[in-house]
Amino acid sequence: MWYSQTLEKQMKTLYKYLFLLVAVSLIACEKDDATTTDRTLYLRHKGADMPIWVRGNLASNKLVLFLHGGPGDCAMCYRHYLKGLENDVAVAYWDQRIAGSSSGKVDVKTLTYEQFGEDAYYVVKLLKEQYPNTQIYLVAHSFGVELAWQFLTTNDNQKLVSGLIAVNGTFSTYRWLVQMREWVLREARRQNNTAIEQYVQARPVTAENLGTYEWPELYKRMLDLDGNPVSIYDDKKFVINYLFASPNTALAQFSHPKAYSEYGETTIRGYDRSAFLKNIQIPVALFWGKKDGVVPIEIGYETRDLLTKTAPTFVTFDQSYHEPFISETDRFVAEVLKFVR
Amino acid sequence: MNMKHYTRTGLLLLAVFVALPGPEASAQQLRVAYFGETVTHYGLKVAYEYPLISRIKARNSARKEFLLTPGLAVYNHPDNHVGLILSPELAYQRTGRRGGTFEVGLSNSYFRYFLAGKTFEVDENGGFRRVKMAGRGAYLPTVSVGFGRDLSIRKNRSLAWYAKLNLMQQRPYNASTLMRFGIECGIRKPLKNK
Numbered sequence: 001m002w003y004s005q006t007l008e009k010q011m012k013t014l015y016k017y018l019f020l021l022v023a024v025s026l027i028a029c030e031k032d033d034a035t036t037t038d039r040t041l042y043l044r045h046k047g048a049d050m051p052i053w054v055r056g057n058l059a060s061n062k063l064v065l066f067l068h069g070g071p072g073d074c075a076m077c078y079r080h081y082l083k084g085l086e087n088d089v090a091v092a093y094w095d096q097r098i099a100g101s102s103s104g105k106v107d108v109k110t111l112t113y114e115q116f117g118e119d120a121y122y123v124v125k126l127l128k129e130q131y132p133n134t135q136i137y138l139v140a141h142s143f144g145v146e147l148a149w150q151f152l153t154t155n156d157n158q159k160l161v162s163g164l165i166a167v168n169g170t171f172s173t174y175r176w177l178v179q180m181r182e183w184v185l186r187e188a189r190r191q192n193n194t195a196i197e198q199y200v201q202a203r204p205v206t207a208e209n210l211g212t213y214e215w216p217e218l219y220k221r222m223l224d225l226d227g228n229p230v231s232i233y234d235d236k237k238f239v240i241n242y243l244f245a246s247p248n249t250a251l252a253q254f255s256h257p258k259a260y261s262e263y264g265e266t267t268i269r270g271y272d273r274s275a276f277l278k279n280i281q282i283p284v285a286l287f288w289g290k291k292d293g294v295v296p297i298e299i300g301y302e303t304r305d306l307l308t309k310t311a312p313t314f315v316t317f318d319q320s321y322h323e324p325f326i327s328e329t330d331r332f333v334a335e336v337l338k339f340v341r
Numbered sequence: 342m343n344m345k346h347y348t349r350t351g352l353l354l355l356a357v358f359v360a361l362p363g364p365e366a367s368a369q370q371l372r373v374a375y376f377g378e379t380v381t382h383y384g385l386k387v388a389y390e391y392p393l394i395s396r397i398k399a400r401n402s403a404r405k406e407f408l409l410t411p412g413l414a415v416y417n418h419p420d421n422h423v424g425l426i427l428s429p430e431l432a433y434q435r436t437g438r439r440g441g442t443f444e445v446g447l448s449n450s451y452f453r454y455f456l457a458g459k460t461f462e463v464d465e466n467g468g469f470r471r472v473k474m475a476g477r478g479a480y481l482p483t484v485s486v487g488f489g490r491d492l493s494i495r496k497n498r499s500l501a502w503y504a505k506l507n508l509m510q511q512r513p514y515n516a517s518t519l520m521r522f523g524i525e526c527g528i529r530k531p532l533k534n535k
Contacts, residue, residue, distance in 0.1 A: 040420045040458030044472060048515075049456060053420060098515045101421055103454075104477065106515045122463050129469065244381045247420035247457075251520050259516040 035059040037090055040247070041130065043123055046115070048097035049104040052123060053247065054130075055079070055093070056086030062340050063090040063127060063134045065161075067120070069142030069169070071111070071263065072256035074100030077248050080238050081325045082139075084333035089340055090134070094123050096147070098259045101249040111263045113271055117150035117157075124151075124160050135162040137340050142295065142322065145169020146271060153276035163283040165339055168295045168322050171303055172272040176295060177205040177215055180222055183296040187225040196221045210269055219294075227293020228322040235326070277306035284312040285339045289320030289327070313339070368392050374503075374527020376414040384416025386525055388430070402438040407431070410446070414523070422454040426481060426509075426523075440494035442503060444487045452481035452511060483509045487525070501529040 036059075041052040053076050054063070064085060068075040075093035077100065085091050095102045097110060097119060124136060138161055140148035145166045152158045170176040181200055188197035199221065205213055222228075232238050243250055284307055288300040297316070304312050315335050317324035325332040369391055376386035394407040414426040432446035453476065460475035489503030507523035 042456045042458050042460040042475060044460055044462040044475065046463075049460065049475070049477070051421070051456075051458065102515065103422075103456075104515060105513050108516045122469075126461055126469060244379060247418065249418075249421060249519070251522075252514070255514060255517055255519045 039130075041126065043094075043119070043126055044104070045119060045122055046097075046110050047104050047106040048102055048110075048119070050097060050102045050119065050123070051076070051093075051095050051100070051247070052127070053079075053093045054090055054127075056090040057088055058090050058131070058134070060089045061134050062088075062137065062162075063092055063131055064137050064139050064336065064340065065092045065094060065124065065127065067094070067138055067140035067144030067147050068096065068099065069144050070099055070256075070260075071096065071116070071143045072099045072253075072260055073143070074248060074253065076100060076246055077232075077242055078325065079246065080241050081329050082333070084330065085336055088337050090131070092123075092127055098256050101247065101252060103249075106259075108259050108262055111260060112267055113146065113150045116147045117154050120147055120151040121154075121157055121160075124157075128160065135340075137161065137163045137165065139165045139167065139336060140169060141167040141325075142169045146171070146273075149273040149277065150271075152280060152282070153273050158280060158282050161282065163285070163339065164280075165285045165287055165336060166303065167287040167324065168289055168292050168300075170295050170299050171277055171306065172274045173268050173270075174205070174207060174210050174272060175274065175302055176299060177210070177213065177218065179296045179298045179302075180293070181205050181218060182298065183227065183293050184218060184222050184225060187227070187293065188221075191225060193225065196225065213269075215268075216264070222293045225293065230321050230323060230326055232323075232326060274306055277303070278308045280307055281309045283339075284310050285315060285335075286312050287315045287317065287324060287332070287335065289317045289322055289324040291318075291320060292322045294322040368395065369532045370501075370529045371532060372410065372412065372503075372527055372529050374505075374525045376523060376525050376527075377416050378418060378522060379524070382416055382418040384414060384424070386412055386414035386426075386527065388412025388428075390529060404436040406434045406436075408434055408444075408446075414525075416523075418457070420457055422457050422476065424452060424454045427451045427453075428481075428483060430483070430485070432485070436491050436494070438494070440491040440496075440501075442487075442489040442491055442501065444485075444489075444503070444505070446483075446485040446487075446505075448481075448483040448485070450481040450483050450509065452479045452509075453477075454479075479514070480512045481509050481521075482512070483507050483523075485525070489529075491529075493531075499531050503527060503529060 037054050039054045043050045066075050075095050098106050138148050148164055149171050185200045286300045288297045290297055317328045320327040372388040374386045376384045388410045391409045392406045393409050397404045410430045410432055412428050417423050428448040428450040430446045430448035432444050434444040436442045455476035460472040461469040462472050464470045485505050485507045487503055487505030491501040492498040505525040509521040511519040
């Protein structure tokens with residue numbers, strides 16, 4: 001009843017092919033020469049295996065590290081829009097813990113700003129070791145901006161990088177909610193939406209009620225007023241690329257949100273780096289989608305005013321909402337290159 | 342991963358396999374199939390099909406079988422990981438009198454993946470330690486449904502083709518679980534011609 005000789009022979013041949021397939025797949029994952037890079041690195045830290053895909057022009061000796069938003073979003077998925085950078089500079093797409101294609105066995109208790117900042121420190125350190133003569137610039141979007149401020153205002157971390165481009169992201173949850181509420185109130189009046197206007201008027205954001213403020217309700221009303229009508233899933237080319245031609249773990253995006261309930265309930269409310277921004281001395285550019293209701297442009301103005309030891313440049317994208325790299329891709333790429341040059 | 346659970350299930354299946362009287366070699370089949378998450382996450386699966394119970398219904402000549410199909414699949418998700426899946430699958434298969442087949446299966450699979458990139462672990466001193474063949478193991482309960490055609494029934498060729506969709510849940514994945522899909526398309530060939 002056991003394997004016949006024929007089966008044994010067939011199985012041996014097939015196992016040889018399987019072994020060959022595994023070996024070839026693992027070996028064929030790196031391409032590097034003097035001018036371009038196509039490497040995949042992984043950082044393993046506190047239970048997380050976080051991919052860092054490095055692509056683009058190495059000869060420039062400049063590397064842009066993209067800090068994605070969310071939390072829980074992905075980096076490599078936005079390569080579709082950021083690829084234009086790769087002709088001139090190298091780009092590192094890092095998926096944060098419990099985000100994008102990151103895997104492992106991760107405790108949700110590690111979803112803190114301190115931990116995200118520590119992860120960023122090791123990502124930058126690893127990139128500096130792998131690319132020793134390369135200047136690193138951060139391009140941070142939304143939650144990635146919060147992460148960037150956390151990283152840059154901790155120890156001497158800002159010395160590790162050559163500059164920051166902050167795209168539609170905040171330095172303080174409290175100031176974010178104050179400005180988002182203002183945006184919602186303004187838009188509700190402009191659109192004659194009295195229901196939302198009355199709802200928001202009855203619920204001011206104060207330092208005292210920050211711990212209990214129902215911010216997801218405010219967020220929902222902001223979206224109802226078209227605070228960010230842009231959806232990447234409307235872009236068919238993006239979706240096809242995402243599903244079939246990118247290294248993303250597509251269905252993982254549905255798995256991540258449940259890990260962030262504690263973050264959304266508690267952790268986010270304690271985030272405030274406003275007192276530390278005055279210590280930033282590296283070059284900073286603030287890129288803002290002018291029509292954004294998620295993180296309104298007023299947060300950009302507040303950020304600029306807090307950065308007293310550097311002279312931030314302010315770039316507005318008049319046709320954009322929360323993701324200017326999606327709605328004004330070419331100009332976004334051009335502005336990033338202008339900054340890093 | 343619940344390794345104890347996996348081992349217990351594996352031993353139980355092995356015991357059933359050993360205890361049952363063996364079918365004719367012609368009833369045992371080898372399955373070779375394309376296996377991948379999508380067409381771009383390509384791979385290969387090999388399985389051995391062993392009928393545990395086989396009955397032919399007198400009314401319409403349909404054959405109903407419970408199969409044990411232990412298999413091994415390997416696939417490559419480029420720039421992400423290489424996955425190995427060891428699946429001790431139990432399946433129910435119905436073959437109609439015209440040769441059309443339908444099957445559903447359950448498997449307590451074991452998933453081992455290897456990260457497709459150089460992996461560096463932060464060590465105790467804040468430096469990096471290279472981890473070779475980095476990856477992890479996971480429990481992968483799987484439900485599958487498929488169809489196909491047995492060409493031996495009408496065309497007198499001892500060969501069958503089949504296509505299957507595997508719905509797999511990786512446990513653990515980060516702090517929870519991850520659904521994975523696996524497409525399987527291939528052939529079944531008896532170990533000995535009928």
